[in-house]
Amino acid sequence: MRRKVIIVLAITLMVTVIAAISSYLYVSAFLRQSVNNTYDSVYRLTQQLAYFAENDLPDLSSTRIDTDDPAAVRRALAEYLPMDTNLQNNLESEVALWPNIYDISVVDANGKALLHSNAQLAGKQIPQRPDFRSVTTARFREQLRLVYQPTAVYDVSYPLQLNGEPFGTIRIGVSTALVKDELEPRLMRALYFSIAAIFASLLLAAMISNVALGPLKEINRNLDSVSLGATEELSGNESEHDEFGLVTLKIANLGRQMRDTKEIFSALKDNVDQLMSKLQDGLVLFTRDSRVVLVSAPVERFLGKPRGEMLGRTAGEIFSRDSSLGAMVLDAFERKRPLLQREFSAAGGRRVQVSMDFVQEKGTQIGALLIMRDAESVRRIGDEIEMSRRLSASGRVTGGVAHEVKNPINAIVLHFELLQNKLAQLDPDTRRHMDIIGSEIQRLDRVVQTLVDFMRARELHLVEVDLRRLLEDVALLAAPDAEQHGVNIRREMSREPLPIKADLDLMKQALLNVVLNGVQAMPQGGPLTISAHRDRNLVIAEISDRGVGIAQQMHDKVFELYFTTKKDGNGIGLAQTYQILDWHHGSVEFESTEGEGTTFRFRIPLADSSLESEHDTPVHFETEMTEPRA
Numbered sequence: 062m063r064r065k066v067i068i069v070l071a072i073t074l075m076v077t078v079i080a081a082i083s084s085y086l087y088v089s090a091f092l093r094q095s096v097n098n099t100y101d102s103v104y105r106l107t108q109q110l111a112y113f114a115e116n117d118l119p120d121l122s123s124t125r126i127d128t129d130d131p132a133a134v135r136r137a138l139a140e141y142l143p144m145d146t147n148l149q150n151n152l153e154s155e156v157a158l159w160p161n162i163y164d165i166s167v168v169d170a171n172g173k174a175l176l177h178s179n180a181q182l183a184g185k186q187i188p189q190r191p192d193f194r195s196v197t198t199a200r201f202r203e204q205l206r207l208v209y210q211p212t213a214v215y216d217v218s219y220p221l222q223l224n225g226e227p228f229g230t231i232r233i234g235v236s237t238a239l240v241k242d243e244l245e246p247r248l249m250r251a252l253y254f255s256i257a258a259i260f261a262s263l264l265l266a267a268m269i270s271n272v273a274l275g276p277l278k279e280i281n282r283n284l285d286s287v288s289l290g291a292t293e294e295l296s297g298n299e300s301e302h303d304e305f306g307l308v309t310l311k312i313a314n315l316g317r318q319m320r321d322t323k324e325i326f327s328a329l330k331d332n333v334d335q336l337m338s339k340l341q342d343g344l345v346l347f348t349r350d351s352r353v354v355l356v357s358a359p360v361e362r363f364l365g366k367p368r369g370e371m372l373g374r375t376a377g378e379i380f381s382r383d384s385s386l387g388a389m390v391l392d393a394f395e396r397k398r399p400l401l402q403r404e405f406s407a408a409g410g411r412r413v414q415v416s417m418d419f420v421q422e423k424g425t426q427i428g429a430l431l432i433m434r435d436a437e438s439v440r441r442i443g444d445e446i447e448m449s450r451r452l453s454a455s456g457r458v459t460g461g462v463a464h465e466v467k468n469p470i471n472a473i474v475l476h477f478e479l480l481q482n483k484l485a486q487l488d489p490d491t492r493r494h495m496d497i498i499g500s501e502i503q504r505l506d507r508v509v510q511t512l513v514d515f516m517r518a519r520e521l522h523l524v525e526v527d528l529r530r531l532l533e534d535v536a537l538l539a540a541p542d543a544e545q546h547g548v549n550i551r552r553e554m555s556r557e558p559l560p561i562k563a564d565l566d567l568m569k570q571a572l573l574n575v576v577l578n579g580v581q582a583m584p585q586g587g588p589l590t591i592s593a594h595r596d597r598n599l600v601i602a603e604i605s606d607r608g609v610g611i612a613q614q615m616h617d618k619v620f621e622l623y624f625t626t627k628k629d630g631n632g633i634g635l636a637q638t639y640q641i642l643d644w645h646h647g648s649v650e651f652e653s654t655e656g657e658g659t660t661f662r663f664r665i666p667l668a669d670s671s672l673e674s675e676h677d678t679p680v681h682f683e684t685e686m687t688e689p690r691a
Contacts, residue, residue, distance in 0.1 A: 069266040076262030077255070084251035089201035091247050096204060099161060099235060100197050100217065106155060106162075107219035107231045114148055114167060114221055114231070143175055143183060152178045163214045163234035167221070175229060190216040193235050212238045343413075343433035349426065351376040351394050363407040363433045386415060390431065393417055397426065404436050412436035441650065470506050477502060521564040521644060525668050528559040528600050532591050535569055539576045547586025550576075555594040560668035563645055571641040571649075574634040575604050575661045581627070582608025582659065595667065602663040611653040619651065 152165045156178040167176040168187050177183045193215035196207050207213070214234045221229040343363050346355035352375050356368040364371075364379070371379055376394050380387030386405040393400040400417035407413040414434040419426050477499060536550050543550050579589050587607040594601055611619060611626075618624045620639040625632035642649045646666055653659035 068270040069263065072266035072269065073259060073262045076265075077259050080255040080258040084255055085201075088248055088251055092201065092204055092208070093197075095243055096197050096208075100193055103159075103162065103193070103217040103233050103235055104219070106159070107217055107233055110151070110155070110165065110167075110231045110233075111219045111221055113151060114229075149176055149180075152176060161236055161238070163236045165234070166232045167229055168232060169229050170227065187232065190214055190232075190234065193217045196237075208237050208241050210237075212236055343431075345371075345431040345433070347376060347429040347431070349428060351429070353379065354428075359435070360433060363411065363413050363435075365407075386413070389415070390417065394429070400431075407433075470502065474502055474506070521567070523562045523564060525560050525562055526565060528561050528563075528593055528602060528665065529554045531563070531565070531568055531572065532593055532602065535572045535576055536591060538569070538573055539580060542577060543580050543589065546580050546583060548580045548583055549586075549588050551588055551590045553590060553592035557595060559593055559595055559600045561600055561645075561665045562668050563665070567641045568645065571638040572602070572604070572663070574638045575649075578634065579604055579606035579608060579659065579661075582606050582610075598667050600665045600667055602665070603660055604663075605658060605660040607658040610655040610657055610659055611651070612655050616651075616653070620649075 148167075152167075156162050156165055164182075165178045166174045166182070166187055168174050172187055172189065174183050174185055174187045177185075177187070191213075196204060196215060199207060214236055217233045217235055219231045220227045221231060342357070343360035344355065344357040345353060345360055348354055352373060353371050354373075356371050358368070360371070361368055366379070376391060380390050382388045382391060384405075386407065389400060389403065389405070397419065399419060400415065402414055402416040404412055404414050412435075414436050415431070417429055417431045420428040420430060481495060481499075532552070532554070536552060539550065542548075576589070576591070583589070583606055589607075590603070590605045592603045592605075615626070620635050621632070624636075639649055642663060642665070648664045649661060650664075651659055651661045
């Protein structure tokens with residue numbers, strides 16, 4: 062809501078409240094005064110009528126009535142008053158003169174009308190009506206309700222006495238209709254006054270808001286100019302400006318400082334966001350009062366909450382004591398003690414390694430840093446490091462053995478050829494044995510050469526290529542074997558290009574090794590799926606078969622050199638695939654269930670530039686088997 066509207070509504074509301082209170086007080090005072098005046102006037106009339114009635118009584122001493130007997134006197138008066146025409150005429154004239162008087166009666170001690178302004182009710186029993194004093198003593202709301210309910214009649218009474226003894230009562234019935242008639246014009250006047258005051262307050266509030274907010278509009282325009290960099294006309298000495306100019310000048314100076322600070326903060330924020338997006342660990346930075354000021358992207362997966370909902374919240378609002386993770390984190394905050402690395406169950410059943418340290422400056426705690434790691438990723442990285450270590454150690458041993466075996470094989474081949482030349486005239490059986498020895502020596506030489514090639518430093522000829530094309534080529538190469546085994550190769554490729562930097566021959570070999578293994582794992586045939594898609598800065602390729610699967614106890618040995626479960630396998634293919642992906646700064650992993658199939662997943666970095674040509678100039682560099690990367 063705009064400030065101008067708020068000011069107008071506030072002033073209008075204030076005037077409305079004042080007008081309502083004033084009208085309330087005015088109407089309540091007038092109503093009470095009207096009721097009291099009516100009661101006083103009618104009560105005086107009852108006194109007058111009582112005076113007339115008492116003075117109009119006859120002298121009974123000259124009659125046969127025993128004046129010492131009160132009962133006899135009352136009976137005599139009861140017989141006399143109905144025949145008193147003067148008093149009867151007086152009652153009727155008073156009713157005609159007073160609009161708010163409903164009737165007037167003189168009743169005896171038993172409530173029987175001796176005289177009545179309505180002659181038909183004379184001599185009849187008159188029912189008791191509410192006392193008008195209940196209206197005069199009521200509160201304003203009750204008075205208003207009594208006046209505005211359907212017209213009611215109240216009694217104002219005054220006792221009649223004879224020789225100090227009561228013998229009757231003057232009753233005057235008062236109607237509330239007259240009070241209501243007198244009150245309604247005052248109520249309407251108060252209503253008109255309130256409405257006029259409200260409209261006047263609206264106009265007054267609009268004028269005041271324009272006067273009060275005018276300078277703010279000018280300052281707002283100056284702030285817009287400052288945000289656009291137009292500050293030259295605002296510079297100058299403070300003595301040259303009035304109060305408004307001084308405020309504008311200070312705003313301009315603050316604007317320049319804020320822009321400089323914003324540029325620095327923007328640069329820092331971009332750098333921090335870029336850094337946090339690349340982290341695999343989840344980081345949560347808390348302030349002194351345990352409020353979150355920094356959250357990395359992986360935390361969303363671990364806690365199942367968007368970062369926007371966590372920023373600015375306290376640890377108690379994010380974590381719950383119902384979970385073991387939340388209870389440990391909250392206890393660490395309460396005790397101000399670091400949380401050593403422990404493993405918990407996070408959102409989605411994911412296992413997470415959590416630790417927390419408190420940040421201190423000059424001995425004073427200024428915040429806390431919560432670190433969350435995917436336990437499965439940590440174990441997988443450990444497995445990859447162990448695999449690299451094993452490959453490295455095995456490679457060093459294999460390289461030495463291959464080098465030592467290669468020299469004797471060369472000497473054997475040389476002397477075998479000399480022996481064949483000297484034994485030119487051989488019988489067929491001897492030549493057959495010599496040929497077998499020669500072929501076996503050549504096979505042994507190929508095996509040793511394969512080992513030497515596996516460990517030799519490679520020169521990668523990197524070109525930018527669409528991984529989809531590589532997978533299509535691999536599918537075509539594997540098609541004959543797939544057809545022979547009754548395997549149907551399916552392709553599920555992303556529609557967008559998937560550019561990577563790769564050595565075409567080596568990458569094809571790495572992919573083909575896995576595809577052929579999948580084909581050979583399905584002796585009864587079935588579908589083999591090749592898929593590829595983009596995941597942020599990575600290209601993910603998956604090769605899934607429905608074969609026999611890999612036994613759980615063999616998962617740790619799959620990428621080891623010389624490990625194989627096939628009778629005619631040499632145990633080099635998957636180790637070679639692992640090494641080729643490592644050379645390309647990628648990774649390969651698998652998921653397998655015995656009897657249900659296996660899925661190999663390749664993670665390859667996305668090329669920095671978009672795919673323009675597949676015949677770019679190759680990039681050459683030397684690589685060899687090294688110690689595992691941290």
